[in-house]
Amino acid sequence: MTHSKLLIGCRVPAACLAPLDAWVAHAERQIEQIRRRVLWGESIPHHEKVFSVFEPHTEWINKGKAGVPVELGLRVAIVEDQYRFILHHQVMENTTDDQVAIDLIEGTRARFPVLHSISMDKGFHSQANQAHLAEVVPMPALPKKGKCNQAEAAHQQQAEFIRLRHRHSAVESAINALEAHGLDRCPDHGVDGFKRYVALAVLGRNLHRLGAILLERDAEAEARRRQRAA
Structure with a gap:
């Protein structure tokens, strides 16, 4: 029995990826704050903290x-x-x-x-x-x-x-x-x-x-x- 493989390439519209930008920004901010707090021993100011990524107004x-x-x-x-x-x-x-x-x-x-x-x-x-x-x-x-x-x-x-x-x-x-x-x-x-x-x-x-x-x-x-x- 032989097997064949088919690879199809497609381009995802930029509009579909745009909602991910906000999550990328959240991740980058969280990584930066962890670096400052854990590695640099810095105290994060209260106004920079985000208590909910789903409801940022929290x-x-x-x-x-x-x-x-x-x-x-x-x-x-x-x-x-x-x-x-x-x-x-x-x-x-x-x-x-x-x-x-x-x-x-x-x-x-x-x-x-x-x-x-x-x-x-x-x-x-x-x-x-x-x-x-x-x-x-x-x-x-x-x-x-x-x-x-x-x-x-x-x-x-x-x-x-x-x-x-x-x-x-x-x-x-x-x-x-x-x-x-x-x-x-x-x-x-x-x-x-x-x-x-x-x-x-x-x-x-x-x-x-x-x-x-x-x-x-x-x-x-x-x-x-x-x-x-x-």
Whole structure:
């Protein structure tokens, strides 16, 4: 029995190879960083690190909490009203709480011009943010990071400030609800997909909250009906 071999040459279009360029760049960057870190003993600056080759927008988030000190993803800031509806949100790309505070409030004011009070975590504190929020509402509840002077301590001990801080804890339930209903992990790809998924999650949370209010209202109406019938 004899065997014959046939060799056919073909040219792969450049357009088909173009998507590989990004992966080649990732590989070259990783090789270079390994060389710098292992062979040269260099510490790689944080801004040069890539935490996901599939989702390059992924950031290293220091949570500072026991059990979960670090997470990978993107921060999301939300604004909730007294009825526990989310009025505004912002995906934070390469920014911190204190850098986004004014944009977050102004974005809320663009939709809801009248704000009676504002309460924010101390992570949003800066002198500029304190001054800006004082122009928006009479009593901005924004605790200062670090040690307070006498005037700042007196400000934070006022009854209205304390009342607003106590109400602020309600926003934690919205954050937990978003995470519990799927926002702890995003199945969409790309930063645009992430933002779209967050927006849909916020919409779902508001619909869930609206449904809870309607069910509570129906339950109260039914209770009154039974009381009248009795």
